[in-house]
Amino acid sequence: MTAPARIHIQALTKYFGNRPVLDGIDLSIALHEVVCLIGASGSGKSTLLRCINGLEMWDRGTVRLDGVPIDDPGFGGGTLQKRIAIVFQSFNLFPTMTVRDNITLAPCKVHGKARAEAEKTAHHLLTRFGMAAFAARYPEQLSGGQQQRVAIARALATDPDVLLLDEVTAALDPELVGEVLSIIRDLKARGLTMVIVTHEMGFARDIADRVAFLEGGRILEEGAPDRMFLAPHNARTRRFLQRIIDAGRL
């Protein structure tokens, strides 16, 4: 018997104009599973991620969280976003708010949590990520790596069931990538279910339970990371990985 699917995506199709960006995606993510989506730019992996927590609408198909379609009215009022959080490539922190206020905004204003309690959660998260000393700072005063750690803390502030990571290290200077990746490793160790879009192939191979290769809005191949990276079945997966290896990124 397979583990119950936390997220179940079925025949997901989305068009930009008359060009399909998602072309019948089927994907299941089990509880505690970490799935990495790889593929060239424009393959649809970021769009797929943004559909999973309702940032983008799609044209056909369904996305289910624990068996319930995410466009169900029961997921309104921020309930869906509380359970499926996302972290962006460009951090997207609110620049006019302190680090602490960035993290407590949604818990207080969307979910009606008491301020003191939200601040306690924020403090715990910041401490875990080595950012406790920066709670009163503004995002612009932080390095890219520090901002991304705050963005991850903000996403985790509502204790979500699933975390989506959209190329979270792509905008960082190389020496800052490590501090963000180590946090993601820590989250996996704690059993958080994650869907990760990344260009860091070494990291994907290391952290993923399963890797899916996307091209032209379809999943061409998926499997265990070692099998995917060492012996891909699909010729196009092989070509993609060869290009990555040639570029010295694996």
Added chain:
Amino acid sequence: MIRDATAPPRDRSGDWRTVLFPALISLVSIIAVFGALAWWVTSSPQWPRVQAQFFSLGDMRAAFPRVLEGFWVSMQVWLTALVCIGLWALVLAVVRALRAPLFAPLRLLVVIYIDIFRGVPVLLMVLLFGFGIPALNLPGLPNAALFWGGVAMVLTYAAYVAEIYRSGIDSVHEGQWAAAKSLGLTEWQTLRYSILPQALRNVLPALMNIVVALQKDVALLSVLGVRDAVREAQIYTATTFNYSSLLVAAGLFLLATIPMARLADWVARRDRVRRLQRTQ
């Protein structure tokens, strides 16, 4: 004299020659230019008559108390209008920024409103409102020309300011909307907590220019007979056939607008420094 090549160059900032020479040259050229201008104007055969009619110190002194009183009226109108414009324009800009389809009719109304009020000269609006609406004798509303002229100013200026706000809202990165939506914030919460604070910060220099422009445009209300600085000066002119009172009004406006303009420059400079720091 040969000096050590590695020694830093001598600090010349305290040297009196580097400070004094440019200042001296500017001073001489200013005196030369303005002196020539003054000589040219005062050598005209009509100058004594103009001097008596526009630069009579005695008339200035006589007109001053009334003009000053009128000037306070101008400044009160300015401050009141400023607050009303700031708020009303914010309402317009927010309605225009809301993206939900539900607000489509309201958005359309705002677009029409802005087109109309930006497209008609503000003087015409002041005349239409100031003379037209009191004639209606609307029950429950004041009939004073000052009130309706002020309303015309507010409605017109708000159309411009709403567009400034909108450019500020548009200048906020799309990622902020995405982040707010991904946290479950409503559209209004997104505007309130994320978009508007950034938008207002971005358009503050542009808003300061409007503040200065309005400060002198309130003089338009004088066409309705409102006894502001300009009107009081005109009344003096009408009774004495001396125009010095107009210069008194001009002087009072300058006293108010020049500091505001300097403040606007300072705000703009600070904003530029902030942006430069951010891109580093």
